[in-house]
Amino acid sequence: MVHRQPVVLAIEDESAQREIIRYNLEADGFRVVTAEDGEEGLLLAIEETPDLILLDWMLPKVSGIEVCRQLKARPETRNIPVIMLSARSEDLDKVRGLETGADDYIVKPYSVLELMARLRTQLRRTRPSSVGERLAFGDIVLDSAEHRVYRAGQPVSLGPTEFRLLSTMMEKPGRVWTREQLLDHVWGRDIYIETRTIDVHVGRLRKALMQNGGEDPIRTVRGTGYALG
Known part of the structure; x- marks a missing residue:
């Protein structure tokens, strides 16, 4: 039996982006759960208790900012690292995302290598054995x-x-x-x-x-x- 795979929840409404994330994370040994909108993302965060959440800013139903706010307000999800993904590159937007509780902020388009490096940095803090x-x-x-x-x-x-x-x-x-x-x-x-x-x-x-x-x-x-x- 192997060590439990780290679980990543990707909340992203663009199907092409979701598949890129899924493909690369699964190839690197992660289990990936995906949601297409903020409402579904909040439900899955409670059900799956993932080790990390990748969260798009612009989402249908519930915005990424509101999802992040709710995740950080709930005791059962408060300590899950959240990396916000956004096409908004203005400093004010980054500040707003981080002030809402996001642990990191990556501007689109991003390289997969950068995403993986940032993701491992967050996991090293919360689940060190998953990154060796x-x-x-x-x-x-x-x-x-x-x-x-x-x-x-x-x-x-x-x-x-x-x-x-x-x-x-x-x-x-x-x-x-x-x-x-x-x-x-x-x-x-x-x-x-x-x-x-x-x-x-x-x-x-x-x-x-x-x-x-x-x-x-x-x-x-x-x-x-x-x-x-």
Whole structure:
């Protein structure tokens, strides 16, 4: 089993632009979800909880600016990076887009290379393991590019599911993950697995991380789920 693909939601009304975005992102290992108007985009942002949103300024039904405002006002979508795409190149328009909450602003026509570079910059901030970064928490180091884990300098042997579980938790240390959230992030939302299975894999992960001594780094939050640290 492979690490969960980063999900990008592209809200773009021009079909040719949508296909260019889809083709290039899928070729680079992303899962792409698309919307043709602002209304559909807002619904998909809630349903899919993407890792990043590409948002066109000029959209039917609900404008890109209003979509961005609503995304940043909602607790469940507030932390998703938004890159605004616009043919408006005036500084005032850029300022307006960024003040509405967009994390970056790209002027059309843009090069695909520039789009990919900006997109990776945003993902590096919010989901470092998806772009091959090393993650560290206390004496635990996870190298997602080499698919290796170390604790206090000693290699830790993990199965693929335990590796994904640790990588998900290390991206946001201290965050309490419900079992349902871990199911979505580690197994994928379309797969049916009993929540008890998560407890089994967390148990295996704990055992592996403590095989050479050291405190248990995983905290059980009764009635809710798990947290790292």
